[in-house]
Structures are given as C-alpha cells and as structure tokens.
Amino acid sequence: MRGLLGAAGFVALLEAAPRLGLVPAAYLPPASRIAAALGEEVRHGTFWVALLDTLQTWAYGLAVAVVCGVAAGMLIGSVPLLRVLTSSTVEFLRPIPSVALIPLAVLLYGTGRTATLLLVVYASFWQVLVQVLHGVADVDPVARDTAHSLRLSPWQRLRTLVWPTALPYTVTGIRLATSVALILTITGELIIGTPGLGKEIAVAQSSGAVPAMYALVVVTGLLGVAVNLATRSGERRLLRWHPSQRVAV
Template sequence: MRPLIRNLAGLAGFFLLWEAVVRAGLVNAIFLPPPTTVFARAIELLGQQSFLRDVVATMLAWAISLGISILIAVPAGLLLGSVPAVRVATRSLVEFLRPIPSVALIPLVILLVGGGPEAKITLAVYAATWPILYNTIYALDEIDPLLLETARSYGTGRTRTLAFVALPHAAPFVFTGIRMSASIALILVVSTEFLAGASRGIGNFILDASAGGGRSDLVLAGTVVAGIIGFIINDGLERLGKRWFRWSTVTSGAQ
C-alpha cells in the first residue's frame, strides 16, 4: 500500500506543479490547459457513451493482443530455452526482428491486414511477444540443473519435465514479462489507433480531437484516461504477481 501512496503523491506533486505553471502564465492555457480543466474534461468524457465505446474498443484489442502474445511467446520461449539447437538456428532471425520498431511496421501491416482492428492487434502482438519470450528463455537458463537431473533420474520425459519442472520455475519470470508486455501492448494499441486512423479507440478519439479545432483539453483528457488505464493495469498485475509468487524475489522485488 505504501508504494502506491508514494506513487500517487508523486503524481499529485507533478499535477500541482503543472497547475501552478499554467496559472502563473508561463505557458499558454490554450496549448496546455491546467490539470483541473483536463480532469474535468476526462470526467465528462467518461459519462459519454461514444467515448466509452472507444475505451472498450481499445481495451478489447489490448486484451486480445496480450492473450495472443502469451500463447505465442511462452511455448516458443520453452522451446528455445530447452533445445539449444533450435535456439542457435533461430538466433539470427530473432535478433534481426526484435529491434525493429513496431510503429515502423504500420504501413506494411495496413497493406497486409488492412486498417481495422486487425492492424493494431497485429502490431501489439509483435511488440508484446518479445519481453515474454526473453523472460521465459532467461528463466530456463537460470534453472537449477539438479532439478532437471532429478526429474530425468525418475524417468520423466522432456515434455513432462518442461510442464511440471521448468514451467513452474519459470512462472515468476514469465509473469514479469507479461506485466511488461501489458504496458507495451496498450501503448501500441493506442499509438496505432492514432497513427493508422482506426475507426474506434482512445487513439482515434485523440486524433479526432487534435484535428477538430485543436482541442488540446480533449487531447490531454484522452491521454490522461489512457494513462490511468495503464497505471491500473500495471499496479493490478504487480499486486497479483506478489500474491501468486510471494515465494519468489522476481515479482516481489519488482517495482
């Protein structure tokens, strides 16, 4: 509870400073409205059905993206982490694909799958897969060889060893990767909605607000809502990880 209070206190201090700078006339309120105005607009938006549909569209794309990323990255990480030959054979391809910025792939993705929800889901899956994949591989690299040898000495096959020995050991690392990917997926979904002009979503709302008369108060209100959603997701996953893996220092020590 104390870390949450400290985080909220830091945010409150930032917003107070922001309010003071604007009220003192150091920044034009037309271009940067004070937080009181922005939060008032955000509360108004949350009472509008059209904006709530945008929020639902963003969250649905985020949930689908994160779920697909988990389904891809965990098995792939177990395979690459447990079979050295496969890991060596795919290393060049993985190291080539991983550094490519997801937003740079927007034109290609739009050509391949169109500009609908598929585009933002595809890009979010691409970006969110890497942290889970690498955390899974790292977890298998750190596993105690004695655990594997003990399983083999009892005649446990490779598949059962992965499922009942390696995966439980890797679970805290995998969950940390999921927590990182959750934030990344949300960023990519909103960014793609903004850059690719999706028909629905928080990013599309921000795009329309910036284009329709330059309503910076609505732009910032939409941005604040996205930030609050991201904060809630990260804090919720952090608390869940500490509850599920309280025996591990991987999640209990994560900030």
C-alpha cells in the first residue's frame, strides 16, 4: 500500500517538477508527456522489432555464458590442480571491464549482433564461473568421504553430490549474469549501434526527441524489473528443497 503511494508520489514529482518550472521541460518532460510518447512508440512496429532484437541478443549471450560458465566451473572446480593453476588467471581476467573490448569488437565484427554478444558473454561468463567454483568447493567433506567409500563413479558423484551442492551458487551466478547481460546488451546497442532498444535511445537522443528517449529509458527499466522478478521467482522454484528457501515458522 505504502509502496503504491511512493510510486504515485514519484510519478507526481516527475509531472510537477517540469510543470512548475523547477526543471526545464526541455531536459525533463512531465511524466504525462513521457507516457504519451510511450503510447506513440508502442503503436510503431520499429519499437517492437527493437525490443525483440534486445531480448534475442540478451538471451543468446546469457545462454552461451551460462553453458560455458557451468561447464568450465564444474571441470576446473573438480580438478584441484586445474583450480590452483587457473585461479590467478581468473582473478586477473575477471575485473577487466568488458567495455574495454568495445573498440576491438567493432573492428573485428562491425556493428552487428556478434560485436555486442562478445561484450555480453565476456561480462556474464565470469559471474557464473566464479559462483560455480565457490559452489563446487563447498561440498561437505563428510559427504565426499561417504561418496568415496560407496565407490560412486565420477558421474554419479557429479550428479548426486557436486551438482546439488553447487546448484544454489550456480543459480545465484545465473541471477547476477542475467542482469549484467541485460545491461551489456543495451550498452552495446547504445555505443556500438547494434539494432535494439539502446540504439533507439541513441537515435532519439541525437534527433532531439526527448520524451521518446525518456519513454525508451523507462522501457529498459521495466525490462530490468521484469528480469529481476522472473529470476527471483525462478530461483525460488528451482531451490524449493534448499534450506535457504524455507520460510521460518
């Protein structure tokens, strides 16, 4: 209830500030004009094409990052020697800001989807990998010894011991990667010019269509909220059995 009040207050502030002249309307159009611009946008096919482009780039990038991150994490995490050998390299590569790769991506792949995908995959891969590594390292020593005495095969051990332990961490990694991938998708579109919502924002900005630009920014925000809510509920469903998801009684 209070939350609705807060949201209403925020919209009212956005409406009132430019109308009362507190902020020049040229910089911040009133909320009603942003809403009108949004209504105008959704009637055009280009908006939906851009939205679909953004979602596709995001989904491809995320899928590649998750598959590679989980596979690499399971492999590196299960072999102690690999873990020791790679840790310094992972620690070095991870903090490299993915946007540093933008000029490289443009040169090698032009302004197409591949250039943006490179950024998306690079940024979200590390989120997944690091979490999976933490997860694999967290296997209970007693359970591991038990599996050893029961002579479980490597595959059985992976499926019944390592995977359930690492799953909550992996899911956290995927949740982080999901929002990082969305940010980088829109960044790539904005800076590189890959087709999508980010490019539409850049076009609106350079053509001076201020309300339309704000409308598209609002859409990216709503997209972000939707993605956050979806991953959080997916996490709850997938980890229903896990102690961290139990409700206190």
